[in-house]
Amino acid sequence: MRIAKGLLYALGLPALLVLAWWAGTTGAKNFFVPTPGALVSTFTDTWFGNRILTDVLPSLGRLFVGVLSAIILGILAGLLIGSVRWLRALTEPVLEFFRAVPPPVLVPVLMLLMCITDGMKVAVIISGCIWPVLLNTIEGVRAIDGVLSDSARTYGISGWARVRYLVLPSAGPQVMAGVRQCLSIGLILMVISEMFASSSGLGFTIVQFQRSFAVPEMWSGIVILGLIGVAMSLIFQFTERHILRWYHGLREVENAA
Amino acid sequence: MSKKVLGIAGILGFLLTWELIPRLGIIEARFLPPASDVIAALAGYVPLTAFWGAVSETLLAWFLGLTAAVALAVVLGFVVGSSPFLRRCTNSTVEFLRPIPSVALIPLAVLLFGVKIQSSLMLIIYASFWQVFIQVLYGVADVDNVAMQTARSYGLKTAARVRHVVFPTALPYLMTGVRLAASVALILAITAELVIGSPGLGREIALAQSGGAISGMYALILTTGLIGVVINLLMRLVERRTLSWHSSIRSEVIV
């Protein structure tokens, strides 16, 4: 009974929305919006064929490599800069500037520097989405609790052990907040780098559909980007819950008090 | 004091490195002009009305999009947030729509509006709406039960309760949302101009790049970064001003 009720809550509104969409599009022929049925059949025709190998997977591969490198580099650099006070003071204004530069403007720059290659697209993703991870890691490292840090010192926990047992877990919630931003910026940059400068990939394909007024195909592209976004978000939430289980528990206890 | 000196040293060191990379031929100057050339190009732009036109078009799209998104998100956020029923109904839909990257809407925006400012607005509103909406939901959910019961026991009506209990609780969350939305809105404004070609700095960057005005392109990018810095500083200032009464309550962790 409880499960049925939960299911009803979860599916009720989406079902209503799809129904409204269906009712709105079936009667009058609408150029801009296809019917749900047409979209589903276009979706399978368009993406479950050769395209998944030529466009979707390579795009996802670049995204994965780019985002992963950005996260690793961002955390490493953030640990270094965050732990060294003078380095932090030295780099802070420059980093603030880089964070503030809207990442998409890096596409034309890197196009110029590296021509249009896979490396360039990965470089765009890295250089755009490293900043939230880097700056959040710095902030997380800086904000380590003084008492906790003193405790670790009195027990002789220093060097790598300090990083592993104190700094990384303590900065964890901040780092994960940065990673979340990093993921969404990464997806944006993947699409843009392909829209702007490419002859294959998801972004390129979708723009091609739009230019040739293949409207249902274009919608199916929007849907696939949406699905990728949702999938990334689910993977992130799962990972975050696992890594920061202690943190969510702690927050719950604090909020209940 | 020494922190400021170090910060300035950092900026100078960065500019010096940038200057030396093309001068020493590590990267050819036609791909990365020295810092001095770029700053000279920027100085050359400053007297031009076309430059300020582009800046103001970008800022206009940013401002209109952000305002609309915030207004929409605040209204919907408070309505949905204060009803457990609505919260449960909309949860799955929100969780599905939110992660959809706004750039997925680019082809649709082009199809509907072409290269007009509406294209930018559509992307900006979609992207920044979620930032604010989610924070408002968190904020309304965070309302202290004891405070709510106290207000009720003193006979405060719904409107008064929203004004005196719910709103102050949600305000810090709202401000965090607005600050995040402000930078997202700038990213999307530039993206739309760059990719779609709606008027503004982004389009100028694309034009400069295809026209081979490389120093100019870097100068425009520098401008977008400076605008971003100003927006960030401004938002932090506003946040601190409105929350001076309990800035310590909110950590920055929930983003």
Add this chain to the structure above:
Amino acid sequence: MQPDINEHTRSADAPGAGRVLAEGTAMLSVRNLKKVYQTDGRPVEAVRNLTFDLRPGELACLVGPSGSGKTTLLKCISGLMAPTEGEVLLDGAKVTGPPKKMAVVFQEYGRSLFPWMRVRENVELPLKNQGMAKPERDRLVDEALEAVGLSHVPKSYPWQLSGGMQQRVAIARAVAYQPEVLLMDEPFAAVDAQTRADLEDLIRAVWKKLGVTVLFVTHDIDESVYLGERVIILSSSPTVVQEDLLIDLPAERDQLNTRALPRFTELRHHVYEQIQLAKTGQRPAAASR
């Protein structure tokens, strides 16, 4: 009440200093310790001149009015902070950083335990960090948890426990570390009265069992008299030793009977008076230079 309550133990050394032992017999020596902070370019003298010694295996309480630089002193002793002048000697060796044979229990139990580690991992971490073998480690951790009465919650996270239990975890961590000197910085200031009494007895029990030297900082006069073999009373800031007082209560103490002894009341009364004097700024003669 006569002011010289136990004159025979009053320090024979200079006024403003505590008891000084013969060279080579002290476990912990604080010598002419001075700490001056620089805040906004203006120097603030937190500790002026502190001298006292702790015998091996002694339990001494350090009590003083609030703001008398107790925490500053403790940070200097534990090597977390360098003194401006003077020195701290642990077993004859000068303290320059956190020494290996010293453990500290902080007041803020919620912030001194690692929230991402379970109780057992928290207690185990310092030992693991020393590279101790697993069986040895397990034995020490089990013993320590047993000693503080927490054998039943090794898998919990510290924040799932009550304040008193969290502080027990911190004590277990210190005990498992096998220190020669245990420093405690107002460890029970943030727990309720009932728990506090239990924890006081726990400290006495652990101290007796391990024979460790304990320096216990508190602002609670009753607590200092009840716990200590000695009470070192600090003056108000800038801090010197107001008085170094021997507590001649029986070694077997319990919450009901010890606190009901006439001698307990006398000592308590005396410490209270000295602290009141310290608050009004009356200082031992030579320290006001």
